[in-house]
Amino acid sequence: MTRVMGILVVLAVMWPATDFSRVHQTFRSSAHGVGVTVSVRNRNAPVGGLSAADFELTDNTVPQTVTAIALETTPLDVTLVLDASGSMAGGAIEAMRKDVRTITGLLRPDDRLRVVSFAARAIEVQPMQLRGETVSPLPIEAAGATAFFHGLIAALLQPSAPGRPHVIVVISDGADNLSLLDGTDVRELARRSDAILHVVRRQQRSGNVRLILWGWFPFTGLAGLSDVREAAEATGGRLLSEDVSRPLPEAFKRTIDEFRAGYVLWFTPAGVAGPGWHDLTVKVKGRNYDIHARRGYFGG
Amino acid sequence: MPAADTLAVDMASRRILVIALLLGALAPVAAGPRATQDPVNVTVTEMLELYDLGEFEIVRDAVRNASRGDLSVVLTALKRDADAWIRADGDAPRGRRRLAAGVFALEVADAALDGQWLDALDLLEWACGLMRSQPRGSEIERTFHLAGIALIEGARDLRALDGHLIHVKARFPDEPRILLAQAFKAETEYWRLFRSLDFGYDGGDASIAVPALRKAAARKENGREVNLRLGFLAFQEDAYDVALSDLAKVPPGDDPGQLYLAHVIGGWALEKQKKANEAIHAYRAALEAIPGGQVATLHLSAALYATDRRAEADALVEAMLRVDPPPPDPWRIFGYGDYRRLPMLIETLRKGIQ
Numbered sequence: 001m002t003r004v005m006g007i008l009v010v011l012a013v014m015w016p017a018t019d020f021s022r023v024h025q026t027f028r029s030s031a032h033g034v035g036v037t038v039s040v041r042n043r044n045a046p047v048g049g050l051s052a053a054d055f056e057l058t059d060n061t062v063p064q065t066v067t068a069i070a071l072e073t074t075p076l077d078v079t080l081v082l083d084a085s086g087s088m089a090g091g092a093i094e095a096m097r098k099d100v101r102t103i104t105g106l107l108r109p110d111d112r113l114r115v116v117s118f119a120a121r122a123i124e125v126q127p128m129q130l131r132g133e134t135v136s137p138l139p140i141e142a143a144g145a146t147a148f149f150h151g152l153i154a155a156l157l158q159p160s161a162p163g164r165p166h167v168i169v170v171i172s173d174g175a176d177n178l179s180l181l182d183g184t185d186v187r188e189l190a191r192r193s194d195a196i197l198h199v200v201r202r203q204q205r206s207g208n209v210r211l212i213l214w215g216w217f218p219f220t221g222l223a224g225l226s227d228v229r230e231a232a233e234a235t236g237g238r239l240l241s242e243d244v245s246r247p248l249p250e251a252f253k254r255t256i257d258e259f260r261a262g263y264v265l266w267f268t269p270a271g272v273a274g275p276g277w278h279d280l281t282v283k284v285k286g287r288n289y290d291i292h293a294r295r296g297y298f299g300g
Numbered sequence: 301m302p303a304a305d306t307l308a309v310d311m312a313s314r315r316i317l318v319i320a321l322l323l324g325a326l327a328p329v330a331a332g333p334r335a336t337q338d339p340v341n342v343t344v345t346e347m348l349e350l351y352d353l354g355e356f357e358i359v360r361d362a363v364r365n366a367s368r369g370d371l372s373v374v375l376t377a378l379k380r381d382a383d384a385w386i387r388a389d390g391d392a393p394r395g396r397r398r399l400a401a402g403v404f405a406l407e408v409a410d411a412a413l414d415g416q417w418l419d420a421l422d423l424l425e426w427a428c429g430l431m432r433s434q435p436r437g438s439e440i441e442r443t444f445h446l447a448g449i450a451l452i453e454g455a456r457d458l459r460a461l462d463g464h465l466i467h468v469k470a471r472f473p474d475e476p477r478i479l480l481a482q483a484f485k486a487e488t489e490y491w492r493l494f495r496s497l498d499f500g501y502d503g504g505d506a507s508i509a510v511p512a513l514r515k516a517a518a519r520k521e522n523g524r525e526v527n528l529r530l531g532f533l534a535f536q537e538d539a540y541d542v543a544l545s546d547l548a549k550v551p552p553g554d555d556p557g558q559l560y561l562a563h564v565i566g567g568w569a570l571e572k573q574k575k576a577n578e579a580i581h582a583y584r585a586a587l588e589a590i591p592g593g594q595v596a597t598l599h600l601s602a603a604l605y606a607t608d609r610r611a612e613a614d615a616l617v618e619a620m621l622r623v624d625p626p627p628p629d630p631w632r633i634f635g636y637g638d639y640r641r642l643p644m645l646i647e648t649l650r651k652g653i654q
Binding site: 116120121122123124127144145150153154157158159178180181185188189192298 | 564568594595599601605606608610614618620621622624625626629632
């Protein structure tokens with residue numbers, strides 16, 4: 001049996017619908033229009049060649065008229081959020097530095113990359129800048145507790161630049177043992193964020209969480225992960241689990257390739273109230289794709 | 301001089317020697333070949349000499365740099381050489397030199413806290429004995445012991461804490477912080493991280509921690525800290541009104557970290573009660589106590605973001621991420637009892653040396 005899989009990555013963005021030339025100038029909220037990034041997969045292969053006529057999009061159950069643009073050539077902003085807690089000391093942090101260099105090489109010249117590291121505190125080790133301007137080696141040192149949720153929230157609260165889709169990729173091998181904010185907060189903020197959040201959880205082959213000795217705050221088991229998964233999916237991203245032995249750039253490349261193979265659907269909300277939460281659904285007409293989409297956006 | 305008696309420091313720490321030479325304290329070093337070697341070796345007594353001269357920050361930085369290596373050499377050298385160094389300059393400065401050696405040991409132990417705690421504890425016990433060698437306890441000795449408590453709580457070494465409290469009680473039976481240290485032990489039980497095999501946390505047992513904290517509150521000197529901790533325990537129990545009531549009893553004092561935490565936790569309790577604007581006000585107050593504190597900044601930004609004040613939230617986080625290194629955040633060490641007070645206590649002790 002052929003199983004058709006589709007993954008839809010959706011970015012809720014707003015633009016002044018009356019001026020299409022400004023579509024790529026304004027991804028931030030406005031009262032006029034919404035842009036939704038979409039990637040579609042069929043059995044793990046991106047589906048290309050779709051047009052606006054292939055999509056069905058509803059806003060609070062009301063069908064909308066959309067315009068579609070392929071994302072293939074759109075320059076991206078990527079925020080890479082790296083776990084630099086004590087557990088990464090030694091070989092792991094060195095491997096991470098190497099991975100970041102490889103990841104940088106996977107970007108296009110007009111893509112931009114920001115790198116944020118987190119342990120007990122979060123620091124921007126590289127501001128958002130074009131690929132060719134990146135610093136090497138990155139000044140990341142591994143030490144201290146793991147404020148995973150704080151690092152994730154700091155990334156989500158970063159503004160997205162007008163006209164540039166913003167993808168956040170968070171990579172961590174541990175569990176939080178310091179953050180006061182938690183998965184619930186991440187989930188709530190993700191719903192409001194313009195960015196697409198992907199979280200790559202690096203785990204040991206045994207599947208066990210390693211002991212963490214540096215933090216003091218009660219580790220709440222793996223409960224927070226379901227919130228992280230929901231947060232990522234709410235933005236159109238995903239929570240991925242990777243064995244630590246797998247090269248990190250592989251997961252990054254899959255994520256970015258998938259994103260680039262997608263589209264932006266633009267629409268001006270019609271027949272729905274402006275303010276408050278808007279539920280979104282996106283389908284491909286006549287296809288039984290397994291759709292994974294951003295769940296909505298906050299209207300201005 | 302045997303290598304084991306020296307503290308290896310890197311090139312950046314050569315400035316210690318430069319300052320020492322300027323002060324005329326290390327004439328033999330200048331004449332010897334060590335001054336041109338890399339790494340430079342500085343003896344513990346040379347470090348003591350500088351410390352006694354008030355070059356606290358330079359010595360502390362050198363010790364912290366050296367703490368990446370093996371600090372047990374310092375313990376060995378201090379135990380052997382410090383007594384002679386204390387007596388070397390006659391009777392008059394002996395008390396000051398004893399204090400300098402004791403506080404220097406505290407600084408070394410603090411630098412070794414993360415990686416070499418057993419050595420640090422040895423050093424602390426040695427210094428504690430040094431301070432107790434006088435027939436009568438002084439206020440500066442009391443401060444020293446409070447710093448010792450803070451350090452042991454920083455290591456969460458409850459067994460060592462018991463031993464140290466016996467010493468403190470023998471010298472200062474009325475010390476109110478003893479009660480607070482005992483409450484810390486009960487509180488640590490509450491926060492015990494790995495309560496079950498699956499690493500799950502079952503919520504702790506406030507019935508042990510709360511009475512111990514209330515007992516500590518019998519001494520008014522402990523009031524602010526007790527109320528802060530009771531407030532957080534109440535928050536953990538989802539008793540937000542109780543938490544806010546306790547936290548309101550943490551007025552500004554000599555510890556900005558205490559006030560910061562009271563506002564952050566209070567703000568969070570207010571958010572749980574859906575009082576977003578009051579929570580934002582509390583987070584702003586926290587940032588007045590500790591400007592740039594990351595936890596308060598993130599809470600404030602998240603609250604602003606959730607109430608559609610995104611421009612301010614964006615700007616706050618952007619600025620926060622660009623401060624390197626970020627300012628110390630008291631939340632990071634809230635679970636380590638009085639360790640938050642250690643810098644203040646060491647500052648008092650340094651003044652005592654001067």
